[in-house]
Amino acid sequence: MDLVDDGTATAGNQPEYTVSELSGAVKRVIEGEFGLVRVRGEVGRVSRPASGHLYFDLKDDRSVIAAISWKGQVGRMQVRPEEGMEVVATGRMTTFPGQSKYQLIVEDVAPAGAGALMAMLEKRKAALAAEGLFETGRKRPIPFLPLVIGVITSPSGAVIRDILHRLRDRFPRHVLIWPVAVQGQECASQVAAAIRGFNAIAPGGTIPRPDVLIVARGGGSLEDLWGFNEEIVVRAAAASDIPLISAVGHETDTTLIDYAADLRAPTPTAAAELAVPVRLELLATLDGLAARLLRGVVQGVTGRGQRLRDLARALPRVETLVTTPRQRLDAASVRLGAALGLAVAKKRASFDRVAGRMQPSALRALVVRQRDKLAACDTRMLRAIAVRHERREERLASLAARLAPALGRLMTDAARRTGEGRARLAVLSDRLAAAPQARLTRLADRLEALDRTRQTLGYTQTLQRGYAVVRGDGALVTDKAGAERAAGLEIEFHDGRLSLGTRGSRRGKGDEDQGGQGQLF
Secondary structure: OEEOOOOOEEOOOOOOOOHHHHHHHHHHHHHHHOOOEEEEEEEEEEEOOOOOOEEEEEEOOOOEEEEEEOHHHHHHOOOOOOOOOEEEEEEEEEEEHHHOEEEEEEEEEEEOOHHHHHHHHHHHHHHHHHOOOOOHHHOOOOOOOOOEEEEEEOOOOHHHHHHHHHHHHHOOOEEEEEEOOOOOOOHHHHHHHHHHHHHHOOOOOOOOOOOEEEEEEOOOOOOOOHHHHOHHHHHHHHOOOOOEEEEEOOOOOOOHHHHHOOEEOOOHHHHHHHHOOOHHHHHHHHHHHHHHHHHHHHHHHHHHHHHHHHHHHHOOOHHHHHHHHHHHHHHHHHHHHHHHHHHHHHHHHHHHHHHHHOOHHHHHHHHHHHHHHHHHHHHHHHHHHHHHHHHHHHHHHHHHHHHHHHHHHHHHHHHHHHHHHHHHHHHHHHHHHHHHHHHHHHHHHHHHHHHHHHHHHOHHHHHHOOOOEEEEOOEEOOOHHHHHHOOOEEEEEOOEEEEOOOOHHHOOHHHHHHOOOOOOO
């Protein structure tokens, strides 16, 4: 800046930038200097909005860098960053002019060593265990002999061949295979979808519903087996209504799905052995049980027959058993005749005593008492009827007295409502009579406005400003070549049209001298 004599500042030779120009220059410098970088640091704040993008911070003990992964990049990540995890992020540096900040566009994230993976695995295991997904009480028993077995694994690996071979040797069963990726970015989502898919099969449908599921994969490194440590796989296994056997890796390999599964098998082959018994062993066991059952039945029948014969020898003869009861029956028969005669005599004496007391005077006295009692009841009944009749008449008079004022109020209210209805009807009639005219007026105004718009947009208004329309042989001409080809031209101005005749009449003097076609203008 320079100062003039009056003390005001004047611009020097330095160039002036707009804010956008300066931001763009800074963006080009940073992106050109740091095209592709790998940054190691600890993951700080992690944000996952509904858009699917991933926002997080990379930090060390002194600095913080904002990092972003777009939705497509997040879907390709094998390991997704979590807060507190130490990672190596690969991406490119750029700026965000809207907030005057620089940031790292992350394309891939890798844990900074196996220690970081194990720390993240233990943290995730503790969080899921706290939710009760690994509790022993929620695990279901594996069916002894399933009819259908669902296998979730890669269709091209040796694992599925080993499982099918072992099932065929032990006890052939109907097997449904759901092909999935057993490592890589799509592993977790495909395995979780397969578990949910098998559970979604309706019992009794065209596709049989499995009685047990096997999630299988061969051995590998911690990174290769990482898909079976993802939370989505663990939750799908814990939520499965079908008993699930986990057979991921070899015997020394452990993943989080092993804790959520109902049963863990050390190898995929062992999973097939745990799913079904040995058919030949079952047949041998069945034969042994049948033989034991036959021996038990024979021995039981023999023992009971011998016991029956032993008890029969201890019983006395039938004649001895019925001799005493027969003698008691004879003695009772002798006493029965005399007892019946004595009972008849007692009943006859009692009847004679009662008949002696039954005299005509006693019957007349009884009739008189019953008649007096009936007259007293008749008097009380007439009195009660009269009292009830009086009470009903009094209640009817009270209701009649209340009915007249109520009827008057109803008639008054009806008249008032009728008047109000007539007033509303008159207002609506006036509105109905005025509505067509108002409607026609609005439509006329709108039609007039549309006509003005049509005239404004038409080409005749353009002709008023000094333009013209050229037609050749009745068609619109828009270029010189079209005008030269036309036999006759017609020019339309705002106040009329002008015809220029045929091609020969348009030749000028210079054209005749040259022997060619001249120019129109």
